[in-house]
Amino acid sequence: MINLKLFAGVGTALVLGSCGLLSTESRSVAIAQSPTPRQDNLIGLFIVKRNNLNQQYRGEIYPIVQYKNGRYSDASLDVTLQMRQDAKEADIVKRNAAKSVLNSNPTFTAVNAQGNSLGKFSIDRLGVSQFACSSLLIGRGKLLGQSNVQTMFNQLPRDRERQLSGFFNGQEFDETWRSTLAAQSVPSTVTPVRSTPVQRQQYRKDLIQIGTREIAKNPQAKSVQGSVALMDMQVFDLDRDGKPEVYGKLRKAPVRPVTPSNRATVQSIYANVWLGYTAPQPKILASQVVPYFVPTSEVSRAYEVLGAIDANGDGKQEVLIQNNGYEAINFSVYELQGNQLKPVFTGAGYGC
Ligand SMILES: [Ca+2]
Ligand SMILES: [Ca+2]
Incomplete structure (x- = not known):
């Protein structure tokens, strides 16, 4: 069904976090004890794709991790087997929408590696995208405000650019992908780190x-x-x-x-x-x-630092890593805990 001429790893990673409060009861306790309440969040990759056959651009969100009630969980939805049964994209979206974290049409803020906002992207529909040999549910929509996707594409770093070409559902495709982290909830400003x-x-x-x-x-x-x-x-x-x-x-x-x-x-x-x-x-x-x-x-x-973002809303940034294996890719979230940077989530994998 798909023939990828070039697979270097598509996409980037992202994680999500926010640490929620477990219940109304525990909430009052948590607020009393913690000056930094945590919040639910959704973290993913904002991918801007250029179709090299017609020079059109489009943006997509690949959800990586959800932070809810104090826990990180995999936010991706793999529909590879359904696609292999030659189902139509619209049918697969309909069948899986209720299970997707994107079903409520959230708005994401795309950020740079330091966690600063690049723009807001509002999801208005779900779709299926091909990541290596995997078919995954993604969110499509539009950038809010003045930005357009072509400008955003040019703004995104080239060092994580991916090329994909081949045939998908009998259609030839040739795409260039650039990506950055995005989250539903991000701090309004992040002071840049200065070093001499x-x-x-x-x-x-x-x-x-x-x-x-x-x-x-x-x-x-x-x-x-x-x-x-x-x-x-x-x-x-x-x-x-x-x-x-x-x-x-x-x-x-x-x-x-x-x-x-x-x-x-x-x-x-x-x-x-x-x-x-x-x-x-x-x-x-x-x-x-x-x-x-x-x-x-x-x-x-093999180990790509995608950037830092406050996934769980506690005021400290978590690090998002993309792990690129020979035939598989997944994403990790690392939290700074005392003198150690520890993985708290790994998932949202795809591959061949
Ligand atoms: Ca944090
Ligand atoms: Ca520090």
């Missing part, structure tokens, strides 16, 4: 030093030639205490390209490291080291 060139130089130094140590702990690191390089760095202040939380992607890999004869050995090792700076010496908030058997170009996006 000197501070950023220090973060880089710390990431390389600590990342090199983390990678060396992996037993397979010895068989990989080359030195450790910092591939990406992003600075956040998730808990708004004025002290940064810094993300770094590090890679140890040989400079020479991989040949088919050495494919059986580990080709590269990546480390995704988060550092906290509440003390003079940086502390590791989270660290993940993964050896890969495939060329580095294929795995550099």
Whole structure:
């Protein structure tokens, strides 16, 4: 039914959160004890697609996670099997609408990686979109105010752009997707994190030093030639205490390209490291080291930081990660809990 010529991972992740109050009874208790009441939320990806066959643009919301009554749950709705039975999109939408979190036609605010608003998108109907080999329920609608989808497309970062082409229901398609996080409820303003060139130089130094140590702990690191390089760095202040939380992607890999004869050995090792700076010496908030058997170009996006957003309305930002596997993609929400960045949700997966 679908033939994807190119599948690099479609979409981005998103999570949702908001922490609701369990009941009327517990609500009065929660308000008395907590100065920061939490709220229900819906988090997803705002995807703007350009149809390269006719240069038309359209926006869609892929719901990732719902935060309700203090819990995160998967907000996606997979209709792959129904689509394979050659059902019509309109029939599938009708059959599944009542189960969808988008059925109430919510309005989402699209945000950048730091959590600042890019515009509001109001859902007015449901549809089915193809994500790799999966068919998923999405929301269609329109941008509110002055923005239009083409302008929004040009505003979205190109580094997470995806290309998709092939045949779907006998129709040829060729699309370019750009995406960003979106949520039903976001703070009206998020103070941008400021860091000086000197501070950023220090973060880089710390990431390389600590990342090199983390990678060396992996037993397979010895068989990989080359030195450790910092591939990406992003600075956040998730808990708004004025002290940064810094993300770094590090890679140890040989400079020479991989040949088919050495494919059986580990080709590269990546480390995704988060550092906290509440003390003079940086502390590791989270660290993940993964050896890969495939060329580095294929795995550099395995762990993508989509951005930070206050999913549960407690005033602190959660981090949304897209996990890109070989044949499957899913999304995680991480919460800063004391000295650790911990996953509180993983789901909304799709793939082949
Ligand atoms: Ca902080
Ligand atoms: Ca939060």
